[in-house]
Amino acid sequence: MSLTRRKFLGWMGAAGAGAVIGKNAAASTTEHFKGYPNSFAILHDITLCVGCRSCEAACNKVNELPPPDRPFTDLSVLDEKRRTTAKAYTVVNRFKNRKVPQQPVFVKKQCNHCLEPACASACFVRALRKTPEGPVVYDPSVCVGCRYCMVACPFDIPAYEYDNALSPKIMKCTMCYPRILKGRLPGCVEACPREALTFGKRSDVLEIARQRIRENPGRYVNHIYGETEMGGTSWLYISGVPYKETGMREDLGVTPAPELTSGALSVVPMVVGLWPVLLTGIYAITQRKEKVSAEEKAAAVAEAVEKSEAQACHVLSEALDKAHKDALKEKEAAVHQAVKKALAEAAGSKAEEAAH
Amino acid sequence: MSGKNTFTSRSLLTPFNLVAGLILIVGAVITVLRFTRGLAGVTHLSNDNPWGLWIGFDLLCGVALAAGGYVTSAAVYIFGMKRYHSAVRPAILTGFLGYAMVVLALNYDVGRPWRLPYPFVVQQGTTSLLFEVGACVALYLTVLFIEFTPAALEWLGLKRARNLVTRLTILLTIFGVVLSTLHQSSLGALYLIAPSKLHPLWYSSYLPVYFFVSSIVAGLSMVLFESTLAHHYFGDKMDEKHLRENTDVTLGFAKAASLTLAGYFTIKVIGIAMDNNWRYLATGYGLWFLVELLGFVALPCFLYAVGVRDKNIRLIRWTAVLTVLGIILNRLNVSLIAFNWRLPSSERYFPSWMEIMISVFVVTIGILVYRFVVTRMPVLYEHTDYPSSH
Numbered sequence: 001m002s003l004t005r006r007k008f009l010g011w012m013g014a015a016g017a018g019a020v021i022g023k024n025a026a027a028s029t030t031e032h033f034k035g036y037p038n039s040f041a042i043l044h045d046i047t048l049c050v051g052c053r054s055c056e057a058a059c060n061k062v063n064e065l066p067p068p069d070r071p072f073t074d075l076s077v078l079d080e081k082r083r084t085t086a087k088a089y090t091v092v093n094r095f096k097n098r099k100v101p102q103q104p105v106f107v108k109k110q111c112n113h114c115l116e117p118a119c120a121s122a123c124f125v126r127a128l129r130k131t132p133e134g135p136v137v138y139d140p141s142v143c144v145g146c147r148y149c150m151v152a153c154p155f156d157i158p159a160y161e162y163d164n165a166l167s168p169k170i171m172k173c174t175m176c177y178p179r180i181l182k183g184r185l186p187g188c189v190e191a192c193p194r195e196a197l198t199f200g201k202r203s204d205v206l207e208i209a210r211q212r213i214r215e216n217p218g219r220y221v222n223h224i225y226g227e228t229e230m231g232g233t234s235w236l237y238i239s240g241v242p243y244k245e246t247g248m249r250e251d252l253g254v255t256p257a258p259e260l261t262s263g264a265l266s267v268v269p270m271v272v273g274l275w276p277v278l279l280t281g282i283y284a285i286t287q288r289k290e291k292v293s294a295e296e297k298a299a300a301v302a303e304a305v306e307k308s309e310a311q312a313c314h315v316l317s318e319a320l321d322k323a324h325k326d327a328l329k330e331k332e333a334a335v336h337q338a339v340k341k342a343l344a345e346a347a348g349s350k351a352e353e354a355a356h
Numbered sequence: 357m358s359g360k361n362t363f364t365s366r367s368l369l370t371p372f373n374l375v376a377g378l379i380l381i382v383g384a385v386i387t388v389l390r391f392t393r394g395l396a397g398v399t400h401l402s403n404d405n406p407w408g409l410w411i412g413f414d415l416l417c418g419v420a421l422a423a424g425g426y427v428t429s430a431a432v433y434i435f436g437m438k439r440y441h442s443a444v445r446p447a448i449l450t451g452f453l454g455y456a457m458v459v460l461a462l463n464y465d466v467g468r469p470w471r472l473p474y475p476f477v478v479q480q481g482t483t484s485l486l487f488e489v490g491a492c493v494a495l496y497l498t499v500l501f502i503e504f505t506p507a508a509l510e511w512l513g514l515k516r517a518r519n520l521v522t523r524l525t526i527l528l529t530i531f532g533v534v535l536s537t538l539h540q541s542s543l544g545a546l547y548l549i550a551p552s553k554l555h556p557l558w559y560s561s562y563l564p565v566y567f568f569v570s571s572i573v574a575g576l577s578m579v580l581f582e583s584t585l586a587h588h589y590f591g592d593k594m595d596e597k598h599l600r601e602n603t604d605v606t607l608g609f610a611k612a613a614s615l616t617l618a619g620y621f622t623i624k625v626i627g628i629a630m631d632n633n634w635r636y637l638a639t640g641y642g643l644w645f646l647v648e649l650l651g652f653v654a655l656p657c658f659l660y661a662v663g664v665r666d667k668n669i670r671l672i673r674w675t676a677v678l679t680v681l682g683i684i685l686n687r688l689n690v691s692l693i694a695f696n697w698r699l700p701s702s703e704r705y706f707p708s709w710m711e712i713m714i715s716v717f718v719v720t721i722g723i724l725v726y727r728f729v730v731t732r733m734p735v736l737y738e739h740t741d742y743p744s745s746h
Contacts, residue, residue, distance in 0.1 A: 067744055117700060118549055124475040124487035145467015148486050150406035152549045159403045160467075162396035168467035186551055261485055264545035264564050268488060275534045279434050284527060286436030332532060 016249040033256070035115040035232055039134035041182060041202035042189060043209050046239040046246065047219060048196035051078055051092050051106035052081060058191030059090045062176060073185030081247065084109060086171040095246045105239070107246045108188070108197075111136060111157045111173035112226060113234035119149035119158060122180055127170070134202065134234040135175035143170060153232055154252050175234065202234060228338075231256025258299050376720050383717025385708045390464055398710040405696060405705035412691035413715055414461035417684045418454055419493070420567070423575030424582070425451020425500055426529075426536040431612075433529045442598040443605045445507055445735045446586060449578050449726065452500035455493065457722045464714055485545045492539030499532045510742055511733040518742070524543055540571035547690055555694035557636050557645040563690075569620045574683040576613040577656075580606060580676035580742040590730050595737035607664055610672040613679065614660035621653045641694060648689060652682025 010265040057072035059065070066087050078094040085091075090110035097105045113136045120128040120136060130136050145168050150158045161168040176186035184190075189197040198205060202289055206227060213220045225237035229252050237248070244250045370661040390398050401408050428447035431437045476494070481487050502521060509518035544567030551559050560566065583602060587594070594602075628634060636642045656679040663672035692705060730736055 055520055083403060121483045122486065122549055124481040124484040124490060125471075126479045126481045142474055143467070143472070144469075144471045144474055146465075146486060147406035147467075148484065148546070150403065151546075151553070154550070154552045156404060160406060161394070162399075162401060163394045164467075165394035165397075166391050166468070168394060177607075184430050249552060258483060260551065261483075261545060261548045263561065264485060264542070264548055265483070265488070267541075267564070272534060275537060276530050279430075279530045279533055283436075283530075285435045286434070290436065 017317060033116065033231075035202060035234070036130075036132040036134070039132060039234060040175070040199065041113075041205045041234040041236055042175070042186065043200075043205045043236045043238065045196050045198070045212065046105060046107055046237055046241075048194045049106040049108060050194055050196075051094055051104070053077075053092055054191045054193055055108055055188035055197070056088065056090055057302050058187040059173070060088070062179070062187030063089060063174070065089070068250065078106075080108075083161055084111075084172065086169075088159045089171065089173040094208040095241075097239060097241060098245065103191050104188075105241055105246055107237075107239075107248070109247075110188075110235070111129065111175070112155050112229075113173075113175050114230055114257070115232040115234065116230075116256035116258050118152040118154060118230070121225060121258040121261065122148045122152035124148070131177065133177070133180055135176050135177040135180065136234075137174055138170055138172065140169045152257065154249070154257070186290070202236075205236060209236055212238060228254040230254070231259075303352060360735070376724060379713075379717055379720045382713055383720070386714055386717070387464070389650070389710070390714075395465075395467075398708065398714075400705060400708045402703075402705070404699060404703050407695075408705055409692070409707040409711045409715055410461050410465040412688050413684070414465075414718060415458055416687035416691055418458040418461065419540065419543060420571050420574040420683050420687060421680065422451045422454025422458070423540060423571040424579040425454075425503070425575070426496075426532045427572055427575030428579055429503065429529045430533050431608075433526055434533070434713065437608065439601055439604045440608060442601045443579055443583065443609075444739075445504075446502060446582060446730075447575075448503050449729060449735055450578065450582050452497070452504050453722045453726055455497045455500060456725075457718050458493065459497065459620050460721070461715070461718045468477045485542050485548070485723045486549055489539050489546065492535045492542065492695065496535040496539065499528055499535065500723065501719060503528050503532065507729075507733045507735055510739040516640060517743070536571070537568060538616065539563065541568040542691070543567050547695075550695075553696055553698075554690065555636075555641050555697045556631065556633050557628070557641060558690050560631060562623060562627045562630075565623060566620070566627070569616065569623065570683055570686060573613055573616050573620060573679060575678040576609045576616070577679040580609055580613075580673060581680055584673045584676070586730070586736060593730055593736040598736055603669065606669055606672055607667065610660045610675070611653060611664045613676075614664065616655050617653055617657035617660065617679070621649065621657060624649055641697060644689070644693070647683055648682065652685055655680060 053072045053075065056068075060068065060072070068087065070133045078092065079095055082088075088110060092106055092108050095105045095107065097103050110327075113130075113134060115130070116188055117128065117130055117136045120126075120130055124146070125144055128136060129139075130150055145160075147160055147170075149170060150156075150160060158170050158172045160170055174185075176188075185199050189199045192339040198208060200208070202300060206224065209224045209227075213222055213224070218237050219240055221240065221242060223243070225248060226233040226240065226244050231254060237243070239246060242250075244352045386398055395401055399408055399410075422446040428440065428443050432440050432444050462472070466472065472490075475481055475487055475490055503526070505521050506518050509515075509521065541564035544563035544565075547554050547559065547563055548561065577621070583605065587602070628637075637646060656675050659671060659675040661666070663675055696704065734742075
């Protein structure tokens with residue numbers, strides 16, 4: 001049942017449940033995903049970390065990463081801020097402590113293994129996935145190397161093998177998934193000499209964190225980082241100084257990353273379903289308009305032709321009439337003339353006879 | 357350019373060809389470097405800046421500026437603006453070449469380009485906006501290819517095949533508009549997942565809408581811009597119909613672009629109001645945002661309107677250039693300039709000269725293929741055997 005919620009959101013999109021672009025395609029459900037039950041988590045008690053880098057060394061060994069540029073015993077690397085890289089799944093950074101200046105704060109940084117990971121929801125080939133045990137794991141055998149997971153990650157964790165020309169991989173902490181499956185502790189947890197890292201069921205680990213805060217109110221800030229950040233993570237932190245003073249962002253919000261895109265995804269099936277209807281409709285209207293205007297044009301022409309024909313007929317008949325009348329008149333006149341002539345002739349001949 | 361004297365036995369050594377040849381050689385060398393030394397050998401990409409110029413310019417700008425294909429074919433075949441018919445083929449051609457260039461550039465950017473089909477044939481990551489982008493771009497590239505085939509088939513004299521394809525015109529156009537709506541908007545939606553990295557003035561839940569609406573503007577302006585260039589260099593290839601309709605097309609598209617820009621400006625302002633981001637306007641990024649919004653959205657909107665009113669073709673053409681620059685600016689702002697804005701300047705990204713050269717290389721290939729096609733196939737003129745029907 002891996003990635004049930006993201007799958008669910010995907011189907012939501014397919015069903016087009018949230019047709020409007022917005023942040024809450026999940027609005028039609030009251031389900032609230034709180035992580036897989038019995039999944040594991042790790043608590044990092046920042047107040048206990050002394051910056052010895054034992055975790056870094058153990059991580060390097062367990063994951064068979066290339067040897068570091070400077071040995072893990074060299075603490076001068078703490079002078080600069082570092083991030084995770086393709087050669088280091090975890091790094092410890094040192095920060096100034098404003099409350100007790102002589103005691104700097106050390107914070108371990110690695111993948112936080114979000115309950116609903118941005119990287120996994122962003123991956124278009126599902127190379128990254130959240131396991132029910134807690135770790136977010138990566139499958140290099142399908143990865144295309146698009147690096148969208150790196151764009152998506154709010155904690156800037158995934159790193160990339162930029163110098164690998166033909167088979168670059170995304171590199172990030174696996175929470176020692178293979179070891180967890182064998183019932184062993186993650187490398188860093190096992191190596192920590194100060195017990196600054198506590199591994200266990202997420203619910204138990206959260207309880208431990210709450211208990212420490214409750215029992216030592218002066219020692220801790222009253223906030224468990226990772227309990228709700230980006231919908232919650234499988235790596236939890238408690239600290240004696242405000243988190244933003246340790247390079248951790250406090251403005252990420254509590255919205256799980258998949259919900260940021262579910263609205264846009266849910267529009268897709270609506271466009272697929274309705275755009276053809278709309279466009280065909282517009283096409284049909286255009287065609288009809290053209291047809292109607294062609295018909296109107298034809299009708300107007302026909303009417304005009306009819307009218308002019310009628311007019312022509314009228315003119316013709318009048319002309320014929322007139323011609324007829326003229327002919328009659330002419331005939332009459334001719335008859336009249338002929339009669340006159342005949343009479344005149346007759347009179348002439350009579351006169352001639354009389355003269356004889 | 358060399359297209360003008362087709363009948364003289366001209367030398368291939370024109371200045372244009374020399375420059376293009378040089379770019380191709382340099383591009384080929386960098387290509388070898390890319391696939392032997394990896395991205396680290398040729399780019400300034402880093403773990404904090406996983407996407408650079410090849411995504412910001414080649415992908416985002418490439419797709420937006422190739423929108424002329426769907427905009428023009430929709431205008432002519434669906435909205436029935438038949439007087440713009442002669443603009444369809446050039447727009448489809450540049451659209452197809454634009455998308456082909458996008459895909460070509462992607463082969464440089466992704467780690468294992470031969471796995472690009474994996475998201476469709478091996479495992480589908482349907483929760484990813486990138487999956488949608490990939491699927492739609494692949495399908496739309498196919499649609500554009502089919503839409504363009506009549507010109508090639510007329511050139512080859514394959515009458516029956518050509519007539520078969522032209523019967524699909526409406527279907528292909530509708531399919532093309534659906535796909536374009538989806539992936540144009542999804543390119544904006546890619547950034548929805550990173551509200552913590554993109555500056556609030558550019559981040560908005562309306563990003564997909566912004567990208568879609570501005571792609572219409574980009575498509576219209578690119579048709580105007582390309583027709584100016586085509587006029588200049590391939591004017592002899594244009595038939596009377598194309599030349600006669602060109603003024604109509606210019607005025608009509610300018611009017612549409614002005615209106616769409618007005619809408620785009622409005623929804624951008626609404627976005628600021630929705631998220632109550634007014635306070636950011638008084639910052640450095642705010643000024644930069646205002647430069648984009650006023651100088652490259654509001655100004656061209658106004659200039660297009662003036663150009664249409666005065667029937668000032670020259671003004672319209674220059675406005676098209678301004679608008680295209682504005683679209684490029686917007687895409688670069690979202691993907692590079694306002695992205696990772698919280699990082700200290702030492703960790704910010706600026707492309708290497710080799711990244712820029714590959715982008716130039718890809719565009720050059722596009723221009724060369726365009727020249728090859730328009731000097732041979734009936735794109736800027738109608739084939740005498742198929743009058744007024746393509």
